[in-house]
Amino acid sequence: MAKRARIGIWLISALISGYVCISFAVGVVLANSALHPPRRSITERAAYTQTLLDQFHATLEDVSITASDGAVLRGWYAQPANWSGAGVVLLHGMADNREGVSGYARMFLHRGYSVLLPDSRGHGQSGGDIATYDVLEREDVRRWSEWLRPRVKNCEYLFGESMGAAIAIQAGAIVPHLCAVAGEDSFATFREIALDRISQTTHVSEWLAHTTGISALEFGLLYARIRYGVNLFDANPLHAIRDSRVPMLLICGTDDTNIPMRHSIALMRSGGSHTELWVVEGAQHTGAVSVDPFEFERRVVGWFEAHQTPQ
Numbered sequence: 001m002a003k004r005a006r007i008g009i010w011l012i013s014a015l016i017s018g019y020v021c022i023s024f025a026v027g028v029v030l031a032n033s034a035l036h037p038p039r040r041s042i043t044e045r046a047a048y049t050q051t052l053l054d055q056f057h058a059t060l061e062d063v064s065i066t067a068s069d070g071a072v073l074r075g076w077y078a079q080p081a082n083w084s085g086a087g088v089v090l091l092h093g094m095a096d097n098r099e100g101v102s103g104y105a106r107m108f109l110h111r112g113y114s115v116l117l118p119d120s121r122g123h124g125q126s127g128g129d130i131a132t133y134d135v136l137e138r139e140d141v142r143r144w145s146e147w148l149r150p151r152v153k154n155c156e157y158l159f160g161e162s163m164g165a166a167i168a169i170q171a172g173a174i175v176p177h178l179c180a181v182a183g184e185d186s187f188a189t190f191r192e193i194a195l196d197r198i199s200q201t202t203h204v205s206e207w208l209a210h211t212t213g214i215s216a217l218e219f220g221l222l223y224a225r226i227r228y229g230v231n232l233f234d235a236n237p238l239h240a241i242r243d244s245r246v247p248m249l250l251i252c253g254t255d256d257t258n259i260p261m262r263h264s265i266a267l268m269r270s271g272g273s274h275t276e277l278w279v280v281e282g283a284q285h286t287g288a289v290s291v292d293p294f295e296f297e298r299r300v301v302g303w304f305e306a307h308q309t310p311q
Helices: 004-035 045-056 098-111 137-151 163-171 190-202 206-212 213-227 239-245 261-274 293-306
Strands: 061-066 072-078 085-093 114-118 157-163 178-184 247-255 277-282
Touching: 004 190, 004 213, 061 098, 061 137, 072 098, 072 137, 072 178, 085 098, 085 137, 098 114, 098 157, 098 293, 114 137, 114 190, 137 157, 137 163, 157 163, 157 190, 178 293, 190 206, 190 213, 206 213, 206 247, 239 261, 247 261, 261 277
Parallel strands: 085 114, 085 157, 157 178, 178 247, 247 277
Antiparallel strands: 061 072, 072 114
């Protein structure tokens, strides 16, 4: 009996040790993957420049700012001939660049808004070694807002897609003089979306990923904090939308398997009276505009036009 007990204890210890080692390895891999998204090059500048000139009599300007950590952040700025005096900052998603939201810029230019399209840090042509899901990006957006402020007469707005929506929501809590924010398919918290990513990459159920994946997540977050000095727990749109008073329009699709709809529902509930949620039937991730482009423009531009007083 004693021998069997010792064998049992050894097996349990070996299983626990193996689980811890695997969790640590998975956590490090996931952390590095999240912090170092692949860069997508700018490839359509010439064509986009001509489009803006032909359709809106707008010149596409290359602009840049320096972030608080010294990273040089780059983007585009354009002002249409029928400028209303308002401006919108458009924020792209993970592993994308400013070209990923350039289609939305046309929508705003058509309505008389100037547009600022920055590459997020670690993306496109912007500097920065890592992406931090708003731990640093919210301050970057604040600096972009300061750059934009002398160039607008009326309101400043933020619009974001996916990671850009999460950044816009979190920036809304610290950027002064904003009139409103609109974002599609934001995550609620980094912890929640990281566990979803474990489920998606390992093809296990959400329940299993949210239980057995906790150790890998904790190791990954600890690694990011020690190795890169960034606490990804601070990437928390759920808290930011609760603390902000800027009117926020949230958009999500019922068929989004990348960032499930429950994230937007949680954000709406946390935001309360200053938040509105538009659920688009059949829309996949960032696909609301494809399902109904006219309604998309009506909702987003209408939201901005309904809020023309800085908060």
